[in-house]
Amino acid sequence: MAYSIASGSLALSRSVLDRAADRRRDEEWLAKAWADPATQVAVVAKDKLQMTPDRTAVRFLQPGEAPEGIKVFLGIDREAGAGQTADGRAVFAVLVSTEADESYAGLREIGGVLVDREAGIAVNVIGLSNWHAVHTHCANCGEHTEVIEAGHVRHCPACGLSHFPRSDPAIIVLVTDDEDRALLGRNGAWPEGRYSTLAGFVEPGESLEAAVRREVFEETGVVVGTEIEYAGSQPWPLPSSLMLGFYAKASRFDIEVDADEIAEAKWFTREDLRALVEAGTMALPGNISISRRLIEGWYGEELTGSW
Ligand SMILES: [Zn+2]
Numbered sequence: 001m002a003y004s005i006a007s008g009s010l011a012l013s014r015s016v017l018d019r020a021a022d023r024r025r026d027e028e029w030l031a032k033a034w035a036d037p038a039t040q041v042a043v044v045a046k047d048k049l050q051m052t053p054d055r056t057a058v059r060f061l062q063p064g065e066a067p068e069g070i071k072v073f074l075g076i077d078r079e080a081g082a083g084q085t086a087d088g089r090a091v092f093a094v095l096v097s098t099e100a101d102e103s104y105a106g107l108r109e110i111g112g113v114l115v116d117r118e119a120g121i122a123v124n125v126i127g128l129s130n131w132h133a134v135h136t137h138c139a140n141c142g143e144h145t146e147v148i149e150a151g152h153v154r155h156c157p158a159c160g161l162s163h164f165p166r167s168d169p170a171i172i173v174l175v176t177d178d179e180d181r182a183l184l185g186r187n188g189a190w191p192e193g194r195y196s197t198l199a200g201f202v203e204p205g206e207s208l209e210a211a212v213r214r215e216v217f218e219e220t221g222v223v224v225g226t227e228i229e230y231a232g233s234q235p236w237p238l239p240s241s242l243m244l245g246f247y248a249k250a251s252r253f254d255i256e257v258d259a260d261e262i263a264e265a266k267w268f269t270r271e272d273l274r275a276l277v278e279a280g281t282m283a284l285p286g287n288i289s290i291s292r293r294l295i296e297g298w299y300g301e302e303l304t305g306s307w
């Protein structure tokens with residue numbers, strides 16, 4: 001096998017901010033950073049960020065300009081020169097409860113546009129925002145929870161339980177056969193000609209390798225053997241997935257799709273893929289997705305055309 005995703009090419013996996021988790025409980029430092037006009041504040045409504053008017057960058061405010069909402073400390077930009085905090089520029093977000101208007105944009109629109117620093121900020125804060133939205137009450141006792149640790153923990157004053165943001169691991173895999181063809185599937189909800197690699201959530205108590213074998217077999221009837229190689233990961237915080245990418249080799253190749261999961265699955269040669277994409281009868285996953293990178297890693301070069 002030995003395919004790989006071109007390093008550094010995974011949009012949304014390029015976080016460069018120092019999360020400085022040790023500062024989240026340091027109220028004095030946080031207050032000082034919030035008083036610093038060099039500090040940057042992003043504004044987030046649910047899973048969308050407020051953008052600059054040309055929609056190519058996140059709009060950052062000074063703390064004094066920030067609207068009301070849940071204040072989240074995201075980290076320190078060590079590259080940006082010292083603010084009053086002396087160790088770089090602090091970056092915060094405010095999670096507002098108002099609806100996003102046209103000045104906001106979501107990950108699908110901006111994931112491929114943003115520079116690394118902002119893409120990292122976007123996936124972090126959108127994940128946190130989605131988590132806050134559905135954890136206003138304690139899962140243990142039902143009491144209203146309080147935001148602590150600069151927006152990274154919610155605490156229940158009634159039963160004392162702390163609630164932490166979660167990432168749900170999901171495997172995504174490009175499977176090849178003994179002729180080096182790639183197994184791609186089409187979800188029943190997708191239009192004809194739209195294909196992707198196979199994916200699914202990891203279940204409790206399951207290893208990543210077992211999840212790869214189970215998902216591939218459940219969806220297509222294809223059996224994956226012992227060759228499973230990790231290829232890279234991508235946060236996809238809609239609402240909270242962490243996509244773990246693999247290349248795997250099948251040991252039994254007959255396809256029998258589970259109609260509940262996918263409508264169709266096929267083995268594709270590189271020539272098949274090129275011809276179908278060039279003819280416009282096949283659409284590949286979006287440019288920022290790890291699925292697209294897995295397919296291109298197997299194919300050997302970048303492909304054009306997407307959903
Ligand atoms: Zn509780």
